[in-house]
Amino acid sequence: MNREDVVKKIKDMLLDGKTAPWKAEEISLQEGVPVPDNITAAVAARRAFVEEKSGHKFHHIVMPEKPYHVGYRCPNDGSLWTLAADDTYLRCGMCDTPLEILAEGERHKPLVNNYIGGVEDYYSYAGEVSVNGDVSKTFQNILCWGPGVGHLGISVGCFKLNKYGPIEVKVSDWGIAARNLSFVFDTESERQKARNLIQQQLPEIISRITRAHLADWGGEIDNVDFLYKQHHNDRILHCCFYSRFENHRGHGQNSHAAGMAKNIIDDLFRTKGITCRLSVVGMGRDGDLKPSPRNRRGRYVSAQQSIPIEDYEKSIGRPIEDFLSWIDLDYQGVTEEIGWQAYTGMGGEIIPAFYRTMKCNPRPYLVSCYQKVYAKTRGNDLIFGVELPNVEVGITSSPEGIIPPMAREALKMAGISRAKEYAAAAAAVTLAGEFNFATLHVQERMYTGR
Numbered sequence: 508m509n510r511e512d513v514v515k516k517i518k519d520m521l522l523d524g525k526t527a528p529w530k531a532e533e534i535s536l537q538e539g540v541p542v543p544d545n546i547t548a549a550v551a552a553r554r555a556f557v558e559e560k561s562g563h564k565f566h567h568i569v570m571p572e573k574p575y576h577v578g579y580r581c582p583n584d585g586s587l588w589t590l591a592a593d594d595t596y597l598r599c600g601m602c603d604t605p606l607e608i609l610a611e612g613e614r615h616k617p618l619v620n621n622y623i624g625g626v627e628d629y630y631s632y633a634g635e636v637s638v639n640g641d642v643s644k645t646f647q648n649i650l651c652w653g654p655g656v657g658h659l660g661i662s663v664g665c666f667k668l669n670k671y672g673p674i675e676v677k678v679s680d681w682g683i684a685a686r687n688l689s690f691v692f693d694t695e696s697e698r699q700k701a702r703n704l705i706q707q708q709l710p711e712i713i714s715r716i717t718r719a720h721l722a723d724w725g726g727e728i729d730n731v732d733f734l735y736k737q738h739h740n741d742r743i744l745h746c747c748f749y750s751r752f753e754n755h756r757g758h759g760q761n762s763h764a765a766g767m768a769k770n771i772i773d774d775l776f777r778t779k780g781i782t783c784r785l786s787v788v789g790m791g792r793d794g795d796l797k798p799s800p801r802n803r804r805g806r807y808v809s810a811q812q813s814i815p816i817e818d819y820e821k822s823i824g825r826p827i828e829d830f831l832s833w834i835d836l837d838y839q840g841v842t843e844e845i846g847w848q849a850y851t852g853m854g855g856e857i858i859p860a861f862y863r864t865m866k867c868n869p870r871p872y873l874v875s876c877y878q879k880v881y882a883k884t885r886g887n888d889l890i891f892g893v894e895l896p897n898v899e900v901g902i903t904s905s906p907e908g909i910i911p912p913m914a915r916e917a918l919k920m921a922g923i924s925r926a927k928e929y930a931a932a933a934a935a936v937t938l939a940g941e942f943n944f945a946t947l948h949v950q951e952r953m954y955t956g957r
């Protein structure tokens with residue numbers, strides 16, 4: 508069979524569910540395509556499969572001529588180097604000695620597991636997932652995870668969870684942006700006068716800053732809150748401006764809006780003779796680039812599935828209490844180690860992989876990586892869920908930066924065209940990854956080779 512026929516045969520097998528995408532390399536080898544061409548044929552077959560599943564063609568997520576890596580060893584210090592086949596710098600990165608290629612059987616592998624294209628950012632296929640609730644859709648999971656097998660776990664997790672129907676998702680209609688102003692006074696009475704003045708002028712301030720900085724992006728002020736704090740002699744007044752956006756991230760717009768509010772407030776203080784010692788943007792109070800357990804920034808999303816306890820006990824081969832014990836000990840481990848009442852598990856890897864793929868703003872996505880996994884029993888069902896309380900995402904371009912062509916293609920192929928869908932897909936793959944890992948751990952199969 509020539510290579511084109513092998514590619515078509517594997518694609519058809521994938522579409523018919525006769526094999527799994529990550530087995531394509533093995534099948535093309537069995538069909539007589541020699542190493543490393545079997546990898547090229549496998550990647551081509553997976554691409555054709557994903558194109559049919561998504562209904563879109565690849566244009567920007569390209570397949571390099573040699574979509575695999577080559578293994579080398581440094582003869583000087585023994586270090587191992589795994590390099591893309593198109594890398595031309597074939598020397599040790601530590602001592603600059605020319606590298607020696609590994610033996611034939613161990614030198615070639617796909618750039619990443621389940622690779623489907625992309626240079627530098629290597630895209631993997633991670634199955635598909637169906638959700639319902641606030642978003643009803645089936646997403647193709649495309650992830651820049653890296654060389655690990657995490658995306659295979661997501662693939663399996665999605666399949667296992669969708670056996671019981673779509674994953675239920677709940678997503679806020681709006682994403683929140685927050686920017687905090689801080690004013691320092693020497694007396695409490697001066698602070699109180701300042702607060703009353705701001706409060707009284709708020710409608711006018713809001714109308715001016717909305718016109719100037721928010722309206723073009725469909726943003727509006729959602730809330731302005733006040734907080735009194737004190738540090739020794741400093742009587743602090745925090746005044747946080749929250750705005751909300753449907754599809755735009757709005758972080759920059761909201762920051763400029765708050766900056767304009769500061770200028771207006773400073774003028775008001777001068778006119779009304781209020782003595783304010785320091786007037787600044789106090790970002791520490793608005794959760795800037797810090798994940799937060801409350802929904803202070805971004806968008807709340809949760810994903811949940813219920814599974815008959817009887818089925819799940821059969822799958823793990825032990826009582827449900829053992830599974831709940833694993834969840835409890837892991838929850839305790841994470842909360843005590845990081846010192847927060849939070850549970851950030853594998854989501855710390857899954858959510859960044861999702862952001863790397865879609866390249867929407869924010870690029871520093873730490874604020875969005877906070878997650879809480881929960882598991883409980885209700886009647887005869889196991890309820891397994893995850894909450895992401897502050898997913899920030901701008902699905903449109905913005906003054907904060909463009910979404911590059913490769914990433915726009917990934918969004919389209921994944922089936923994501925709204926910020927709500929982005930959040931729903933992120934939560935669903937996070938749930939699936941956590942579920943698969945938790946199941947493997949309690950089965951004692953994770954990292955044990957069992």
Ligand SMILES: [Zn+2]
Nearest residue numbers: 581584599602
């Ligand atoms: Zn070396």
